[in-house]
Amino acid sequence: MVVSALRKEGGRGEDGLPGVLDRLKAQFGDRMSQGAEIRRQHANTTNWLPNEPADAVVFAQSTEEVADIVRLCAEARVPVIPFGTGTGLEGHVNAPLGGISIDLSGLNRILAVRAEDLDCTVEAGVTRHQINDHLRDQGLFFPIDPGANASLGGMASTRASGTNAVRYGTMRDNVINLTAVMADGSIVRTGGRAKKSSAGYDLTRLLVGSEGTLGVITELTLRLHGIPEAIAGGVCSFPTVEDACNATILTIQSGIPVARIELLDTLMVRATNDFAKLGLKETPHLFVEFHGSSASVKEQSELFGEIAASLGGGEFVWATRPEDRSKLWHARHEAYFAAKGLRAGASVVATDVCVPISRLAECVAETTVDIEQSGLIAPIVGHVGDGNFHVQLLIDIENAQEVAAAEHFVGRLNERAIAMEGTCTGEHGIGQGKRKYMKLEHPSGLPIMRAIKQALDPLGILNPGKIFPDP
Amino acid sequence: MVVSALRKEGGRGEDGLPGVLDRLKAQFGDRMSQGAEIRRQHANTTNWLPNEPADAVVFAQSTEEVADIVRLCAEARVPVIPFGTGTGLEGHVNAPLGGISIDLSGLNRILAVRAEDLDCTVEAGVTRHQINDHLRDQGLFFPIDPGANASLGGMASTRASGTNAVRYGTMRDNVINLTAVMADGSIVRTGGRAKKSSAGYDLTRLLVGSEGTLGVITELTLRLHGIPEAIAGGVCSFPTVEDACNATILTIQSGIPVARIELLDTLMVRATNDFAKLGLKETPHLFVEFHGSSASVKEQSELFGEIAASLGGGEFVWATRPEDRSKLWHARHEAYFAAKGLRAGASVVATDVCVPISRLAECVAETTVDIEQSGLIAPIVGHVGDGNFHVQLLIDIENAQEVAAAEHFVGRLNERAIAMEGTCTGEHGIGQGKRKYMKLEHPSGLPIMRAIKQALDPLGILNPGKIFPDP
Incomplete structure (x- = not known):
């Protein structure tokens, strides 16, 4: 409208x-x-x-x-x-x-780092690498890590997350306040720097995830975290994707405060081996990482090891040296490029869904069958500790038939996730591509969202054609 | 308007x-x-x-x-x-x-407890005691604990928190989705049960904290937490309130994942001794609690002990038996009634502010001086790990002069907190009492909040006269 x-x-x-x-x-x-x-x-x-x-x-x-x-x-x-x-x-x-x-x-200035309050204020164009490079000397880091070296304003706009979200939350949880230019050109600052507030509507979280349709975010105050005293991580192979998912579910249900727990299916492992020379056994894997004191990290690792073993997990291979860990997570972050190597000349179309953790194994299993039946080349990788996973579709985007098959597959995936009380996007956002699922996911909420959009941007000039399906 | x-x-x-x-x-x-x-x-x-x-x-x-x-x-x-x-x-x-x-x-039914997803769905009238009594057998708990045995719908409406928020977050962080009746009588459900979603505007967090002015919350899906394997806690005395605050600041800055860290000033300790027969030394105290595995709790306690000692903290008195711990926290939750005992016939008017943790000691110190100069009887107690504290004013509310003095004091306190980039309310909400500080705290945000209110409740029938100052 x-x-x-x-x-x-x-x-x-x-x-x-x-x-x-x-x-x-x-x-x-x-x-x-x-x-x-x-x-x-x-x-x-x-x-x-x-x-x-x-x-x-x-x-x-x-x-x-x-x-x-x-x-x-x-x-x-x-x-x-x-x-x-x-x-x-x-x-x-x-x-x-x-x-x-x-x-x-x-808008790439880091305006303030307040180590004493574990926060910083940056302009919206600062990227996640830039802020982390800046913070490293102070023993602090900003945990949200989508695959790309995205800008923090863009990450806030799509409510981004990444591999650390299972422990540290998403942009929803890590933006303390923000400055935005509203549809009439007025400048709004959404709040102070207190850790909590009950003073009025939560404009910060209204703008986070609004994809530029309610205001243009220009500045953010972010929550920082201390670099943990100890970090341990590694990889563990599993006989099947379901076993890996069930190990994840048990890890979360046991309350182990895992910092990262990432699934790579067999195809993704093969692609990553080829791309990053990891030499992993070609079966599904979990990449995991634990943060804390030395004692706590040891304890978490042991508990996870017991769970993995109970589900047929292979030997847990530690990456103890920082450079090994770096190599591992660098490989994980390059999944997009690794996947590209599976089919020469193809484009990678990454889609994401998120379901309650209890439905994860079922959702991944059904999706795996669907990939097989559809004949698509499509590795699965994901932030499974949050119930969030991606399918990387390898498509010739000039081939209308392939695109149509992929679109149908994505539709079934989204409908499956929503039917499991999940969401058609855990972290990528709606943009143009997922508008058509908004009504299914938010049958009663969509009119409220439209009313808010109409109130704050009556002329509809802010990023039109995003989030809202055509009426 | x-x-x-x-x-x-x-x-x-x-x-x-x-x-x-x-x-x-x-x-x-x-x-x-x-x-x-x-x-x-x-x-x-x-x-x-x-x-x-x-x-x-x-x-x-x-x-x-x-x-x-x-x-x-x-x-x-x-x-x-x-x-x-x-x-x-x-x-x-x-x-x-x-x-x-x-x-x-x-509306007091517990509709579902899904231990496998660490969540539950309840009607809005269920109280925090009711849900925790129901959960205990399953090894789960809901952490948000304002002083009163409030309803979960009311707690969501005011974005409530309490003693555990420093570790587990506030209602903002622990409501997964909710059902609300909007101003036209339509029923809205704000989302699914996935741990995260990027699908559209965050209506859950728009309604949390909206104090019944945008919709009447009737149902909530809440995040649950496993009862920790080990809990340890106790009390520690300090020479001054500033020392206790500085110990808190260092604890938070050191990244110790303390579950509770509560300040009682000398007057509050005296009141609590009288009311709950605790027999504490009459100096400022911190009440603390650590959650985790046995090893982690031990480690946290030792680290806290070192910090406390470095700031002149007295011997740390452990409450190791569950019944001792219960007595301690019961006494803390009864602060309102304990304070009442300080002045026969007086009413307790509890006010709250929240500031960035680095400003906590300064804010409490200035407030203490202000209490002394104003001649008010007003113990301080608070969730200091979040930078949040309360002043319990003991007032004869029939005495206009006393009420005026108290109101002036509250005004200075709110202005002080806002000037420190904090908020005039960390957890109580705006209601009628704090409307006049909204413009100071949200000079640019208030018009946006008004526009949202106008869009979602054009007739202004939902809880009028709350949050918004008269124009």
Whole structure:
């Protein structure tokens, strides 16, 4: 409804766009581009969703500049699409109605690190590697680690998580407050730095996960964690994917505070072996890591070892030296590129779902059968401690038949997860790609979300065509 | 603005109320009361805020009944005030514009406990004692423990926390999804049971803390925790309140996963000694508790012991037997009644603030000086591991001068906390009592909150006169 209002009222700037472009050029000069290649790079490039470029890209450098751009676009009813690093997997940065892409990579200052409060304040374009490199000397880290070196603003926008979420939570839990530019160009700061507050509506968590449709996040205060005294980790093979899932379920149910517990199915192990020369046995594996004091890490490892053994787990191979651990987790984070190696010339389309932990083994097992039956090449990898897993579909995206088969498969996967009281996305977000599942997952919540969108962005200029299915 | 629209348009049912009362009587019979005493009991009774009764109280027994009531009230523009146990501390259950108080204590069914997923689903009137009594046999517990035996719906509405929040989080972190009746009588379920989701706006966390102003919570799915293998706890005396605060700060900064760390100042220790016969030395104390495996609990206790000793902490007195531990924490939870004993006939007005942990010692120290200078009798007690503390003001609420002095004191306390990047309420909520600090704490956020309120409750019938300051 919001989107069509924009269209009817001359959206994508049929009236207003030329004036907006002129004024942006005047204010930003070389930091504004209408070049085709720049515009293409700022639209979707990660999967089969079409590349839908904005009319121009502006490289902003401050919250105030973002506010200037949004105000200008609001006056002319021109869409605004926030851009971090472009690594979103559901078409979040596409501009289906044209408009202005705001590249936030120039908002890259680390404004404060307060070790005494275990928090920091950064601009939205700071990436997760950048903040962790900066923090390392202080014995602190920021745990959220999606596969890509994404921007923290983008990670907040999609409510990202990663391998550490089972222990440290997601962006939902690790953003203390944020600054955002709202649809009218006003600047909002959502709260203070107290660890908890009961003062009014939780605007922080309303904006986290809103995918740029309610405001453009420009600054964040994040919760930090001390680098643990001891870290131990390694890999364990299992006879079947179900055994590996059941070991995960038991680990979580036993309350072992595992820091990471990641599943790789046989195909993913093969791909990772090829890509990262890990030399693992070609059966399903769990990659695990424990954080704590030396004593606690030892205890956790032993408990996990007992669970794994009870489910036919092979010998637990420790990665005790930091460089071995690094190699292991680097390989895990490169799953996308590893998978790519399984089929020359294919694209990797990564999809994700999340289910209650008790349904994990069942959901993965049914999905495995579905992959076999569909004939797709599609390794499974995932943050199984949260009940969250990914299927990496290897597709020739120029082949309409393959894309259609993959889309059908993704549909069945999403419906399966939702039927198990789970979600069609644990961490990637809805973007364009998963809009059609919103009604199934949120039959009663969707009208409330629409009402909030309408209230905070009445002209529908903020990242139109995302989250909400067409009415 | 919303409130005054309701007034202008015949709110408090100058036109609609009689019809609503008739229809409620017809549907609910004896479960609807207009008796003065019932109405008084369902309005504010916990402090100096006036008792402002609703026009009638309805004892609902299901989500559908709540929806019926809200729909009726919406048609007639009559206010709806949700009531759990009436233990809110900021006038949340008052009916300044009259209307219908919905007593939710009859929604007291535990609908499901899923030990395999560490979650449960309960109706909103279930209390925290009720759920924990029910869970005990299964080795599980729900950690959030405000002083009172509040209802879980009420606790969600005020984003409550308590002594365990430093380890287990607040209601924000422990509500997985909820069911609410919205302002038009529609029933919304905010999500599934997956541990995380990136599918759309976070309606769960928008409703948690919204104090009945956006919807009436009728059902909740809550995160449960395993009862730890080992629990150890005890008390430690300190020379000054600042030393106790600094010990807390160091404990948190060291990453010790303390389960509880509670400050009692000298006056509070005296009150607790009198009330619960604890026989503690009359100096400031920390009450602490550690959860984990035997080895981890031992390690945590030793680390805390070293920190305490470095700050002049007296001998650490262990409560090793469960009954001793129970006595200790029971005494802590009875702080309200203990404080009452300090001044015969006085009322206890409990106020709370929360600051970043690095500012805790400073904030408590300045507040202590302020108490001395103001001549108030006001012990301090708090969840200091979160930077959250309470001042229990002992006031003759019939004495206007005393009330004015106390109000001034509370104002200074709130302004101090906000100036330290904290909040005017860590866990009690805004209600009526703290509305005037919302603009100071949320100068840019308040208009956004108003826009959301207007969008989801355009008639302003849901708990009017709460959270928002008069325009």
